[in-house]
Amino acid sequence: MAEPRRPTESGVPDPMPFMHPVMRKNYGHWAWHDRPRPGVLHHVAESGDEIWTVKAGTQRQMDVFTVRTLCDIADKYAEGHVRFTVRSNIEFMVSKKDMVDPLIKALNDDGFPVGGTGNSVSMISHTQGWLHCDIPGTDASGVVKSLMDELYEEFINERMPNRVKITTSCCQINCGGQGDIAINIQHTKPPKINHELVSLQCERPAVVARCPVAAIRPAMVNGKPTLEVDEKKCVCCGACFPPCPPMQINDPEHSKLAIWVGGKHSSTRSRPTFHKLVAAGIPNNAPRWPEAAEIVKNILRAYQKDARAWERMGEWIDRVGWPRFFELTGLPFTKYHLETWRGGRASLNASAHLHF
């Protein structure tokens, strides 16, 4: 047998050979920027050099033909350089202002929306879903495609009070992360256990340790070592499923979607916040998830109408109060909205500050 090739553990590649020359030349020496129109950024360097960035939405999961189409556009209209954002938007950089409009036209002609800058709804950050994940409760690409079709106008315009970051996640691990609006799977029934397979596929002590509420214990079923779940304790989080696939948590009917609002990573104005539950029990209704889309649009409409300039979703709610948020969106408020996790009492209103 031939000696296998020894890899070069080269780590993270140097971006300099791939960076647009104007960015390379002015690296660390930029003076200011503005946004001439939605989807376009204009940066000016201390040297006086200028660069225009045109941002376009993609489907993230891209076939090579789509990538080559984007390359063709970059070669013909954008000096051969691109970069991607963390939300899977693609950015084309050009060194002359009059290159912007032909580039936008070329992108639009090939079906790529230009936008996602400033106070718009940017591309929804998403995960793998049914296409590739081993534990998904729903699809990610399909949810994002459906939602972005509905929110297209908000991507190509900048008419929100501040930027809106939406995320999706196909399980409660929440790979999609925090969002102004997060659309996440919420399981509502304990796992269904295949006792024949547990001892063959699962490292049982590790699975017991994984449970956040200590609801899993070793058991014998039909003479075989397995695990059982105290269903009264179980919070249906699905944490046992990845290390133990025979503990199936996904269910076509009982794996629902829940919507959370007010997550924020930036420390801009207010401190960063976690998103909070506002709606649950939403059917996992492939291929278009219309019920989830309707709630998201409803929340966006209320935010757009009622928030002040520069308020992020969570900041707006902090100002107007949760009673007003539920009133404006018409969403039902239930006992499940109350925090029950450790430290949950801190989320109660310990004051005489009241909204009427």
Add this chain to the structure above:
Amino acid sequence: MAKQMPKTPLLDQLETGPWPSFVTGLKRLAKSDKGYADMMKDLLGQLEHSYETRKGYWKGGTVGVFGYGAGVIPRFSEVADKYPESKEFHTIRIMPPAGMHYTTDLLRKLCDIWERHGSGLIAFHGQSGDIMFQGSTTDNIQPAFDELNELGFDLGGAGAGVRTSVSCVGAARCEQSCYDEAKAMRMSLNAMVDDIHRPSLPYKFKMKFAGCANDCANAIHRADMAIIGTWKDDMQVDQKAFQQIVKERGRKEIIDQVIRMCPTEALSLNDDDTLEVDNKSCVRCMHCLNVCTKALKPGKERGAAILVGGKRTLKIGDQMGTVVVPFMKLENDEDYEGLVELARNMLDFFAENALEHERTGEMIERIGLSNFLEGVGLELDLNMIAAPRSNSYVRMDGWDEEVKKWNARSKSAAE
């Protein structure tokens, strides 16, 4: 006879509408004359089956490349009897150039490699920041990696190791950048390749690098160690440019959208439309700089704050990263080496002290911040807290000694 395209009435509904359709892309691959076409036909068939039954059908396994213990995400189909051509559909995670810059030449080469050895499906990028080359057989993983590696690319992280990192666009194009994000990211990660490629930590360890408090890298909640740019001296104000902005937008808008929105009321609009800044009260939040990009900039004494412990729910609940270093100067190579050393210390402490499947934030929650600081060799600082304790149930018989330490430190800082 060539394999038929599967019937996909549910997925077909995702081909309408204005947003680019991933289904159309999958079909292009399935209908092509390439070697992966049949694999993609069955992949579409399985995905349609998932849409029908609302369940996923992939399971993990063990697939890797020579010399590495992670970086390939194995996927074996549980419905391979129905969709045999996509029975193996593994992903290779590859670390992109820092800041995700590409030339078209590079992108085309990546596409060509993935046409030769994979499905032709690539995600730019995964949530950790990898290029995800999705869909290859067990036999093709090694040759695909060999070609990518020859091109200068390396595997990303997976499992209980150091994960692929992200840095914002930063110094490459942003005037708000407070340090060289790409340099900090590459130096830190490239000093940890062993822990990226052969994971043996209690659980994952993520670093993310953002150039300012806007945190475009989503570091604070998504990284065990977040490096967030900031500055120590006064923010830079171009008063002429500020007056011009007031003139263009009007006093009311500036008062409503800039002055009043400062979280610490550090701003005041003077009668001559210049800006007064109380820099002692300013928390470097970035709001006024974002709204007045032509007039306001970070100060000149730039560097980064370091926050540790961010993570999502599993298992004890969400944690934001919290400050452990309020300011680290990042100017010369020595400063950057200091950052790498600190990251190494944190990683080593985590490796030795965390319980299995415990993240850094959970470990700190369990052992307390002061033990963590002592372990990694950092000194207590008032910027680490939102407020001092309010609960009196604590044993304090070491109080006098701690006061002496604080006084000695304050004295040496003053000198």
